[in-house]
Amino acid sequence: MTTMQTESKPIILITNDDGYFASGIKQLIRMMRPLGKVVVVSSEQPMSGMGHAITIKTPLRLKQTASEFDYEEYVCNGTPVDCVKLGEQVVLKHKPDLVVSGINHGSNASVNIIYSGTMAAVIEACIDGVPAIGFSLDDYSSQADFSHLDAFVQSITRKVLENGLPEGLCLNVNLPKKQEQGIKGIRVCRQAHARWVESFDSRRDPRGAEYHWLMGEFENDDKAEDTDVWALENNFVSVVPVQYDLTAYKYLQMLREWDMT
Amino acid sequence: MTTMQTESKPIILITNDDGYFASGIKQLIRMMRPLGKVVVVSSEQPMSGMGHAITIKTPLRLKQTASEFDYEEYVCNGTPVDCVKLGEQVVLKHKPDLVVSGINHGSNASVNIIYSGTMAAVIEACIDGVPAIGFSLDDYSSQADFSHLDAFVQSITRKVLENGLPEGLCLNVNLPKKQEQGIKGIRVCRQAHARWVESFDSRRDPRGAEYHWLMGEFENDDKAEDTDVWALENNFVSVVPVQYDLTAYKYLQMLREWDMT
Numbered sequence: 211m212t213t214m215q216t217e218s219k220p221i222i223l224i225t226n227d228d229g230y231f232a233s234g235i236k237q238l239i240r241m242m243r244p245l246g247k248v249v250v251v252s253s254e255q256p257m258s259g260m261g262h263a264i265t266i267k268t269p270l271r272l273k274q275t276a277s278e279f280d281y282e283e284y285v286c287n288g289t290p291v292d293c294v295k296l297g298e299q300v301v302l303k304h305k306p307d308l309v310v311s312g313i314n315h316g317s318n319a320s321v322n323i324i325y326s327g328t329m330a331a332v333i334e335a336c337i338d339g340v341p342a343i344g345f346s347l348d349d350y351s352s353q354a355d356f357s358h359l360d361a362f363v364q365s366i367t368r369k370v371l372e373n374g375l376p377e378g379l380c381l382n383v384n385l386p387k388k389q390e391q392g393i394k395g396i397r398v399c400r401q402a403h404a405r406w407v408e409s410f411d412s413r414r415d416p417r418g419a420e421y422h423w424l425m426g427e428f429e430n431d432d433k434a435e436d437t438d439v440w441a442l443e444n445n446f447v448s449v450v451p452v453q454y455d456l457t458a459y460k461y462l463q464m465l466r467e468w469d470m471t
Numbered sequence: 472m473t474t475m476q477t478e479s480k481p482i483i484l485i486t487n488d489d490g491y492f493a494s495g496i497k498q499l500i501r502m503m504r505p506l507g508k509v510v511v512v513s514s515e516q517p518m519s520g521m522g523h524a525i526t527i528k529t530p531l532r533l534k535q536t537a538s539e540f541d542y543e544e545y546v547c548n549g550t551p552v553d554c555v556k557l558g559e560q561v562v563l564k565h566k567p568d569l570v571v572s573g574i575n576h577g578s579n580a581s582v583n584i585i586y587s588g589t590m591a592a593v594i595e596a597c598i599d600g601v602p603a604i605g606f607s608l609d610d611y612s613s614q615a616d617f618s619h620l621d622a623f624v625q626s627i628t629r630k631v632l633e634n635g636l637p638e639g640l641c642l643n644v645n646l647p648k649k650q651e652q653g654i655k656g657i658r659v660c661r662q663a664h665a666r667w668v669e670s671f672d673s674r675r676d677p678r679g680a681e682y683h684w685l686m687g688e689f690e691n692d693d694k695a696e697d698t699d700v701w702a703l704e705n706n707f708v709s710v711v712p713v714q715y716d717l718t719a720y721k722y723l724q725m726l727r728e729w730d731m732t
Contacts, residue, residue, distance in 0.1 A: 261523030261552075262585050269682035270671075291522075292685070295669050300683060321598055324523050324715055337582055337666050369729050378664070379719050381726075398726040400718040403639070405598050408556050410531070421530035422561060424553070451726055453719035454585055457661040458640050461712040465642075465659040468630050470710065 219280065220246035220307035220371055223335075225293040227257040227314065227327030230275070230285045234313035237356040238345060241363050242310060245371065247280040249306065251297040254285055258316070262330040263289045272296055290331035298338065308371060309335035312345035313363070315354055319346075319384045319438035319448060320402040320430065329382055333454050336380035341370050343380065348442050349387040358388045362396065362447050382450040386442050397446040402437035404430035480541065481507035481568035481632055484596075486554040488518040488575065488588025491536070491546045495574035498617040499606060502624050503571060506632065508541040510567065512558040515546055519577070523591040524550045533557055551592035559599065569632060570596035574624070575607035576615055580645045580699035580709060581663040581691065590643055594715050597641035602631050604641065609703045610648040619649045623657065623708050643711040647703050658707040663698035665691035 222242050226235040230252040242248050251272075265288045276283035286296055290311065298305055314328040323329045328344050335342035345363055347354055366383055375381070382401075386393055406426040414420055430439050441448035483503050487496040491513040503509050512533070526549045537544035547557055551572065559566055575589040584590045589605050596603035606624055608615055627644055636642070643662075647654055667687040675681055691700050702709035 256528075259525045259527045261521070261525070261591065263522045263524040264520045264586055264685060266520045266685055267517075269674075269684055271680070271682055295685065296671070296683065299669055299671050300673065321715065323717055324594065324598070325525055330522065333585065337585070366731050369731050373729065376722065376725075379722055382717075396731045398723055398731075400720065400723070401716055403716070408560055410557070410560050412561065413530075419532070421532055422557065423530055424525060424527055424556065449726060449731065450717075451719040451722040452717045454582065454717070455662055455664070456584055456643075456711075456713045456715070456717075458712040458714035459661065461637065461640055462659055462661065464637075465710060465712055468634065470627050470630050470657045 221302065222246040222248050223294070223297045223302070223306040223309045224248060224250045225252050225290055225297065225311050225331045227260060227290045229253050229256045232315060233352065233354065233356060234315050234347065238310060238313045241360055242367070243281065245364065245367055246307065249297060249301055250283040251293040251301060252285060253290065253293060254287055257289050257327040259325050260289045260327040261325055262291055262333065265289060265292050270296060272300060290327040291334045294331050294334045305338065305340050309340050309342040310345065310367065313356060314346035315352060316350040317346055317348040317384050317442060318344060318382060319442055320404040321406065323382055323401065323452065332380045336378065337454060339377065341375040343367060343370055343383055345383050345385065347385045347387065355388040358393060359385050362393065366449065378453050378455060380452050382452050384438055384442055384448045386445045386447065389445060391445065393447060394445045396449055397441040398449045399436050399438050399441050401450055402430055402439035403432040404428060404439060482563065483507040483509050484555070484558045484567040484570045485509060485511045486513050486551055486558065486572050486592045488521060488551045490514050490517045493576060494613065494615065494617065495576050495608065499571060499574045502621055503628065504542065506625065506628055507568065510558060510562060511544040512554040512562060513546060514551065514554060515548055518550050518588040520586050521550045521588040522586050523552055523594065526550060526553050531557060533561060551588040552595045555592050555595045566599065566601050570601050570603040571606065571628065573606035574617060576613060577607065577611040578609040578645050578703060579605060579607040579643060580703055581665040582667065584643055584662065584713065593641045597639065598715060600638065602636040604628065604631055604644055606644050606646065608646045608648065616649040619654060620646050623654065627710065639714050639716060641713050643713045645699055645703055645709045647706045647708065650706060652706065654708060655706050657710055658702040659710045660697050660699050660702050662711055663691055663700035664693040665689060665700060
């Protein structure tokens with residue numbers, strides 16, 4: 211892949227958290243190929259809900275699965291964050307011009323970003339100083355329809371390729387499910403203050419021992435119109451600027467006044 | 472555990488990401504027992520580097536391992552985030568008054584928070600509206616000395632039990648390694664803008680196939696004196712106020728001016 215470095219087309223590293231076989235990544239690859247040289251590093255297994263996990267207890271394996279003009283494809287046994295690290299360090303041996311992740315089968319709006327492997331890959335690239343965008347479709351079906359998204363995904367990607375992104379900033383883009391009326395447009399917005407209310411489906415196995423399946427329902431009390439959840443519900447693409455500095459600056463002074471010593 | 476709810480001592484849920492057998496959690500349990508009724512839910516296996524992973528593909532198993540006056544202990548096969556969910560939903564069947572996580576064997580200062588299972592448990596509790604604190608010792612050894620920490624861990628915990636924490640706020644506390652000179656005090660500070668520079672140790676297995684071990688070196692160019700890394704290097708306990716709203720508010724306007732439609 212070192213030959214790619216010397217030419218003028220941008221190098222775009224693609225990953226996801228649904229596995230190499232998901233429709234979402236295949237559609238994203240198709241949309242990205244006109245925009246640059248594409249390197250794909252994705253997981254053998256679905257990695258939804260893996261958050262920012264990295265693989266440190268087992269060795270990583272990487273297998274090349276395609277090599278065409280301006281296109282290379284690899285599969286590995288790691289998490290989405292591992293995919294970014296392997297893509298940069300082992301495959302490219304340099305930083306790409308852009309990392310794109312997705313298109314996730316399911317929304318990563320609001321607090322979903324915290325659990326999302328798709329967005330963890332994006333945040334990992336951001337920590338490395340590489341502009342990065344996560345794309346997610348508000349449709350959990352593995353048969354989801356992605357045919358209404360090309361113009362939006364490509365337009366946002368082109369803007370990032372043209373303008374770059376400031377240090378420490380990446381984008382969380384969520385796309386509305388296909389509906390009869392077309393998408394209304396793009397909204398730059400904030401993460402809604404919603405959350406999952408968990409429950410467990412507790413059962414007994416054939417030997418009588420109890421086990422628990424994690425369940426949950428998404429609950430949104432944040433009804434403001436400047437959120438990603440509002441945008442999706444109103445058939446807009448949501449673009450949230452995301453940072454990985456988790457410091458709650460507004461509470462520094464309050465805590466200093468606690469006098470904890 | 473429902474009996475606990477009716478009495479006046481606070482209920483403290485403890486978890487970690489190094490496994491139930493780690494010295495760090497045993498020390499934390501010892502420090503917390505004088506402060507309330509303690510319920511421990513920890514992992515069978517070390518879960519370092521698991522970030523905010525949750526278990527959705529396999530069922531969760533939970534086993535009670537101790538029951539004493541004002542003390543219950545459980546072990547499960549899940550991640551630190553699963554431990555918080557199981558503790559709240561299956562064990563307590565209500566929210567605890569406080570979640571504490573750790574004491575982690577190794578620093579979670581700066582960008583380590585993003586990869587940390589210890590802090591993921593804390594952020595999970597925060598999303599659930601429960602005050603939460605992560606404690607980490609700046610010493611990676613499994614034989615680390617925790618004997619210099621009681622006063623600091625208990626003082627910070629007491630302050631949180633007294634004052635509560637505002638919605639959406641949790642604490643990332645890092646503690647200096649034991650040194651001849653005692654700890655100088657507590658600093659409320661921000662997350663340092665440092666990062667891991669990764670590399671891979673690539674090898675061949677006995678069958679000739681290549682595999683890769685993830686390696687990395689921590690690199691800190693952020694030399695300001697208001698950071699958690701500075702505090703630890705100067706023998707202070709660092710307390711960083713942490714939020715899970717990742718919206719980079721200062722860039723909302725910039726992105727709106729891009730006119731992506």
